Amino acid sequence: MEEQHRGPVFTYCIMSPSLIDVLAFTLAAGPSALASAGLVNYGNSACKQLASSYSEQTILPNTTTYTIESSENWSLTCLASPLCVFEPKSAEDVAGALRVLENTNTKFAVRSGGHMPVPGAADIADGVLITLNKLDTTELVGSTARIGAGLKWWEVYDWLYTEGLATAGGRFGPVGVGGLLVGTGINYFGSQTGWSVNSVLNYEVVVAGGNIINANATSHPDLWLALKGGSGNFGIVTKYDMATFPLSNVWGGTLEYNMTELDAYVHAIAGYVDPQGGSADKLAAADCLVLMTPQTGEFELVNVLFYQDPIESPAAFSNFTKIPAGVSTTSIRTWTDFVVEQNSSMYSDSQQRRAFYTTTLKATPDSVYLVNSTFIDAAFSELTDIPGILTSVTYQTITRDWLFAAKASGGDSMNLDPENGAIIVILISTNWQDAIYDQRIADFSNGIISLINQKAEAVNLSYPFYNINDAGPGQDIFRSYSGSSFSKLKETRLKYDPNGTFQKLVPGGFKLGL
Template sequence: MSSLAQLAISKLRKAGLGDVLHVPGEQTYEATEASLAPYSQKLRPWAIVQPRSTEEVSKAVKALVSTKGLQFAVRSGGHMWADYSNNIKEGVTIDLSLMTKRTYDLETKLVSLQPGSRWKDVYRDLCEEGLLVVGGREPMVGVGGFLIGGGLSFFNSRKGWSCDTIVNYEVVLADGSIVQANKTTNPDLYLALKGGSLNFGIVTRFDMESMESKNIWCGMAVYPKTSNNQIIDAYVDFTNNLADNPDDYVFLYAYRPALEEDYTISINLSDMNGIANPKPLQKFLDIPNPISNKDDFKVKTLYEKLTDYVVPSANYTNWEAITVQVDASVLRRASGEFEVLISKLRRAIPDNNFIARMVTQPILKSWARISASKGGNVLGIENLPADCLNILVGIEVQSLELREKVGRPAVKALLADVKSYAKSIDKDADWLYLNYCTDGQEPFATYGAKNVKLLKTVAAKYDPNRVFQERVPGGFKISKAPLMEKL
């Protein structure tokens, strides 16, 4: 072990963190590394420290920042795909997975969440109390990274982004100080954290608006790819009317499992008020010849929905997304390129052992108006030219070499082709959702000049020594985003 590693470990022990400090070979260290979903994130840091409280996060930050030349990482759920975004090789990882406290204040009606919880656990506890928050849609995603990246949820069309429902952040800054950020205390930091990711400090508590937990009507219909055109037409029509029907939710999911020859298209449908077969979803329900049984649609809690819908994540993964305007021809182009991607992978991977996915979901301009009514955020979707679609493509392969030489280039080629086609018919949109970005993308550059300037100013004010720009290398850094005259 290097002298720098030994010094950092010694400082963490002197800070009183010895009982939550783990090094290679220890059972907790090995289990924590094994729990990381993307294999490429299993980097084996010099040590992992697992704070149990905000005060222990502060102690850890002070100890690590005072170790000259040391770099560190911060992990909530460890679900982000960009390499080094939640772990580090030559450095120390602050793992927040023990910080899972969830409380409800009867007077303020706020739910307070620590960052280490997974959304399935949050919903389980809240649903038992008849409550909900605007949170994630996949059970194993961590609270922390999801919320500081913005947060796509089942409720965007009604409530805005998940970050729009946060009324206060508790934050450990780079000097170890603990501050609150809300509309009246550190309001600039409060705004920057609503989509600004890990650029200012470590959020140790999110105080969120609560709402009544309603049962939802939901299910997934699976179709052969021959139904593609009818599904796309129904989806475009649904999205064009979604702002007027904010309690219905649909996303499309093209899936090609390992070892299979072809892919299917799943339509994930929900009515968040529990209304069966609602009119806005009828065009999907009328599509004939599903592979699945439509009788499987049921009324459930949101917790039950999440436990039924788990996206497996293993092997070496690459996910990447673009944004385009709502248009049927662009979606058909994407479907055709998805088949090209599968063909490329078949030729390059003789045993056919890979997984390919393409997910399509809406990004509406009306969400910006909801955000503005709650004080705004820094995501910049008010600059979108029209209602849009996020097209997210992912692959899983058996080795890092296959991911880098075959999988990632194939995904990038697909998205580049779709982007080029959309631009050629004036249906492009220059915006990226940070939580879906991967290495080589720069989401902050798409947030708009005003937001980029704000984020840079806030980072310089609250982290003048650039700890979260240089000493925490993972994730997306506002220092790398160019200042622009316009979007």
């Protein structure tokens, strides 16, 4: 990824009396009055054109809305001060803005839920930030959910719940629909439905030049396939049509164990991921975390369990439920109640610098032991001097059934072969507070990923796949896709974006390259 130098989010200065007058005028009169008085900072000519054609949708600097909009990203590493913010209300607005940006050769970034902790992916300092918040419509067409790209998952689930339905979207309510559905999508229903993107029946997408295209199994199927895993390389998706299914009550919740149960917990995870273990039950999903505070040597052992049928203590989780838990919230409950609980403080605190990095191993018990010991050793040897740091490893099982379901739905760009067996997608997630440690965390994370890969390779447990939704800056995502996917993605990119708008003008995020 291109390196960016982002300006400070807030600039403190001593204000001159004339500046105070201008600010007072801004508050009293608003930006359009300022524009006619010739006092507006338009950022650049693109912002000026956007403000003139779309005054309501264009948010200029020195306004309260601008300050709010430029600080909506989940990780503090992803805050920047854009030249202006554009907040489209329709696909036509997106198309018009895209033409302005292309004609003025202006850089831009696209943000839906702002939850990708990759600096520059959904923030920009020297360009225009397009935020999709206002693309928030919901419509049920038969059993298909048509959802705006600016929605958060909890909004989608709450709405569908009133219809007695659900869809295989993200597991955490505040995450955006937009980014997750151009990535992969680890969800609670995957052994039946595949990745979340495998439930996308149609993408309404604005491609380079401002054309609005519907990409699905019969219309632009190459683009439909490319968007399932290809991220923001092809255009700006404005609506997603998703398959739904009836759902009301489920069993699930969180178990938290005392740190003395670490060995028992790791054995239970190892047993669960085994293809003959609990993960073989298609209705089960487990999100198994080992969290560490390296400075104090404390562990938090957090296990989120989900079962699609409302039955008490499903057998699939018996290895987990037999370990005495300090905290257990598991019960039969509504699906939406279960989702709300997952927005725990670990993920909802927005005042943290954060990083995700990922790798994948074959789903065997030995993979769990290998990752766990490597992670704990590295964290203890490298991170103990960093104040306030919390780091974790998460084990996410992707079963063979999941990969078969992905194929059966029409496939995706990841193109993982179910015949190669089940996998564990590993997420290394770290929170810290001070920017002086950013490079240390990146080095630690890259180091641990390559160490895990080397060790896994040596014992034939490696699996060459990086899950884009859990990835860190610089991870080589698209080359990790299977078979000819990478070259197909590049061909499709060339077809729909021959001038490379989304490569050249969108510097952030995971790029296919020209």
